[in-house]
Amino acid sequence: MEFKDLQVFQMVAKKGTMTGAAKELNYVQSNVTSRIQKLEAELNTPxxxxxxxxxxxxxEGKKLLIYSEKILSLANEAKKIIRNSEEPSGKLEIGSVETVIKLPIILSAYNKKYTHVDLSLVTGVTEQLQEEVLNYRLDGAFVTEAGRHPDLIHHSVFQEELVLISDLTPTSFEQLKSTPFLCFSKGCGYRAKLEEWFKDEKITPSKIMEFGTLETILGSVVAGLGITFVPKSSVSYLEERGVIQCHSIPEKYSKINTIFIRRADTYLTSTVEKFIETIDFCKEETNYPLSFV
Structure with a gap:
């Protein structure tokens, strides 16, 4: 069983077709097909x-997928340990909740200082990113804190104040509760906080509408489509421009922590260690909170 066979297997599992995997890997389809057939013959199972x-x-394929992720992660970690030095290098794959407002400050500072690192960023909701880290697909991720996971190490980043926002139409708080709620998909930490509040207050939203980007959500709020629940720092510019209203909510539901997570059982390479140091440095050097949505 070769590492390359496992990489091909993972891509076929991800894409769902030989053609899609071949295109993604820049292989001819016959190569992908032969590697999958080789694996199946070696394991004596489809x-x-x-x-x-x-x-x-x-x-059986689902079981192999779990082990293949661990095997390839350990192989990659071994390379990092052997090559590890004071000067970070290699790939660093980071995730962040949607949408990053101040994260470019961290990425820019890190990228300028450690030029031999190939830094990449993916976005998603908290639950999705946590799974990516747990399954060794990401070196770390910025997520909203929602309890401690035994397999993860948490690094505090900052605390946010969450607010309800609406357009400028004069509206009572009771009317806001019955307005369509615009949000990201399930797994978003801010959505979970709002749902916790609604549940405790026995509020049933009239309609929940899911969107993929913060820009679309905010534009829809400004247009009067509904309300949303976001960090105040991420929409202060809209409030200053006079296109939205911010509505405070009970403190129990308005405070949320953003953390950086990584697997507890992986070797702390200089690449990741220096990234965490950069986060701490940027927190100390900036006078405003780093904001994620």
Missing amino acids: LFNRHNRGMILTP
Whole structure:
């Protein structure tokens, strides 16, 4: 069983077709097919169920996917440990909750200082990013704190004040509760906080509308489509321009922490260590909170 076979296997599982995996890996399809057949022959079991629309993992394939992620992560970690030095280098894959407002300050400071690091960023909601870190697909991620996971190390970043925002139409607080709620998908920490508040107050939203980007959500609020729940620092510029209203909520639900997470069982390379140091440095050097949504 070769590392490359496992990489191909993971890509087929992700894309759901040989064609999609071949395109992503820049391989000819016959190469992808032969590697999957080789794996199945070596393990003496089918790893995928084939159907008209593509391929899905068999129960045995699902087991192999879990182990393949661990194997490839350990192999990558071994390379990092052997190559590790005071000067960070190699790949650093970071995740962040949607949408980053001040994170460019951290990324820029790190990228300028450590030029041999290939830094990449992916975005998503808290639950999704936590799973990516737990499954060794990300070196770390900025997420909203929602309890301690035993397999993760948490680094505090900052605390945010959450507010309800609406357009400028004069509206009572009771009317706001019955207005459509605009949000990210399930797994978003801010949405979870609002749902906790609604549940305790026995409020049932008239409608929940999910969006993929903060820009779309804020534009829809300004247009009067509904309300949303965001860090105050991320919309202060809109409030100053006079296009939205901010509404305070009970303190129990308005405070939320943003943290940086990484796996507890992985070696702390200089690449990750220096990134954490950069976070701490930027916190101390800036007079405003770093804001994520």
